Amino acid sequence: MAAKPEDVSTAPTEGAGLFSGAGPEKQPEPNPVADSADKKDDGDAVDSATAAVADLSVNEKKEEAKPTEVSPEVTAPAPEAAPVAASSDAKAEPSTVTPTQGPIWPETAPDHPLTKFYDAFEALTTEAQHNEVYGIELSKSKPFHTKLILQKFLRANQNDLDKAKSQLLDTLKWRKEFDPIKAARETFPKNKFDGLGYVLDVEGVPESPNKKDIVTFNIYGAVKDNKATFGDLDGFLRWRVGLMEKSVQALNLPAATTPIPNFGEGPDPYQGFQIHDYLQVSFLRRDPLVKTATNKTIEILGRHYPETLSRKFFVNVPVVMGWLFNAMKLVVAKETSKKFVVLSYGNQLAAELGKGVPKSYGGERGELAECAEGMKME
Incomplete structure (x- = not known):
């Protein structure tokens, strides 16, 4: 299971389960020596x-x-480093929010899937009434880490924006209901x-x-x-x-x-x-x-x-x-x-x-x- 750039690891997720092995279409998992373009x-x-x-x-x-x-x-x-969960009823922040200082994501063209996804994600967090994924709050004030999560969902769906949006919306709703961060501490x-x-x-x-x-x-x-x-x-x-x-x-x-x-x-x-x-x-x-x-x-x-x-x-x-x-x-x-x-x-x-x-x-x-x-x- 890589994490922060200077402290990244290459653990679940997507394993699928205790008795499972999810494939790339369900849980695409590019190998450090393999690409994620599996069918x-x-x-x-x-x-x-x-x-x-x-x-x-x-x-x-x-x-x-x-x-x-x-x-x-x-x-x-180190495994003990745990992210801070966003409020389960958190709503999308307005797109006029000024980004906070931090790492910068490379600029993408207007027609790039990630650009379009970034322009549309707030509607998904508003609909789900939740904006946290993997301990990251999806927000225009946090563009780098928001794009990091969106990129994962895009890659999981081979850059199919509609499928990526559908999967993200399902995940946001599920995380609000199931509260996996709480489960990790139980x-x-x-x-x-x-x-x-x-x-x-x-x-x-x-x-x-x-x-x-x-x-x-x-x-x-x-x-x-x-x-x-x-x-x-x-x-x-x-x-x-x-x-x-x-x-x-x-x-x-x-x-x-x-x-x-x-x-x-x-x-x-x-x-x-x-x-x-x-x-x-x-x-x-x-x-x-x-x-x-x-x-x-x-x-x-x-x-x-x-x-x-x-x-x-x-x-x-x-x-x-x-x-x-x-x-x-x-x-x-x-x-x-x-x-x-x-x-x-x-x-x-x-x-x-x-x-x-x-x-x-x-x-x-x-x-x-x-x-x-x-x-x-x-």
């Missing part, structure tokens, strides 16, 4: 394949565990969600120009009781969205100073990585509760967290399931397939993300419970 049908294929793999029984454990081009100045902030039942998710800042990611990158870990094997964890769908979704929002907060977008490139002209530096760990999880059964949670998570995060995920890693995946993923890669665009990596063993992750990951993933740091940040537990 919608490729994204649908990715969603279907990853969701299918996710429909597993987390109750049934295996008997044996397996052995164990972004702007160069972009680096990632306390959850330990017996349901303890050890299931973590956010970690990692240094030294191979080929990454960032000083730090944000990584979100989803630990499927930590689920002890399907009914307890997934039986209350609303409760599960608040936990899962809270984790996603926490990873986005770690990107520290309100402190960003580097513009996001236009669609098709380079990767979005403000994204993160997601890890989906299937250690000791059976792939033999399809639990309806897990399937329902998977689908709803994909729907919510795919719609409301565009351009927040750079790459998604599926680790400790049985070899036979790895074949499924590899086969899926043959039918999607090359740039799309680059964003999804399947590893049969957890300790192979260090080769992808460096030694800053925990020892169980081949790195040099302590385990997640020791070095990463999770959700608050009762």
